[in-house]
Amino acid sequence: MFKVKVFITLRESVLDPQGSAVTTSLHALTYDEVQDVRIGKYMELTLKKNEKDVDARVKEMCEKLLANTVIEDYRYEIEEVIPS
Amino acid sequence: MFKVKVFITLRESVLDPQGSAVTTSLHALTYDEVQDVRIGKYMELTLKKNEKDVDARVKEMCEKLLANTVIEDYRYEIEEVIPS
Numbered sequence: 001m002f003k004v005k006v007f008i009t010l011r012e013s014v015l016d017p018q019g020s021a022v023t024t025s026l027h028a029l030t031y032d033e034v035q036d037v038r039i040g041k042y043m044e045l046t047l048k049k050n051e052k053d054v055d056a057r058v059k060e061m062c063e064k065l066l067a068n069t070v071i072e073d074y075r076y077e078i079e080e081v082i083p084s
Numbered sequence: 085m086f087k088v089k090v091f092i093t094l095r096e097s098v099l100d101p102q103g104s105a106v107t108t109s110l111h112a113l114t115y116d117e118v119q120d121v122r123i124g125k126y127m128e129l130t131l132k133k134n135e136k137d138v139d140a141r142v143k144e145m146c147e148k149l150l151a152n153t154v155i156e157d158y159r160y161e162i163e164e165v166i167p168s
Contacts, residue, residue: 042126
């Protein structure tokens, strides 16, 4: 079994209005040290082990469904879990 | 300056309809090895250095604004960045 952590972030050049709203709210709560907030998605996938190459399969999933590669970047970490 | 990565996930006991929808879509795309998907949020904060304890401040931000602790768990990583 594999546990896969996928991190999806907006590309550097893309505006992040949700992040700006959070920055403003944090300032209103007196957290003035906050300079910037960028908001992305975090997904945890549980995959069954099969004969296919898990790295290639996860990359395909990101490209086809999980990330919008026009405006988003993605990276992932794969960890094999031995069920006890 | 500090770069803070915040990971917000739904608590184990809370249903994740968005994750279920993604699981169904991945199955439709023939990724049958996917057993479960949980979707959370990922935030990158940039903080100015000041005299306050950054760990305590980030914890407060999570508790007060970033996470809904009734249904969500959070964890964070703080990294000091020396501007070059």
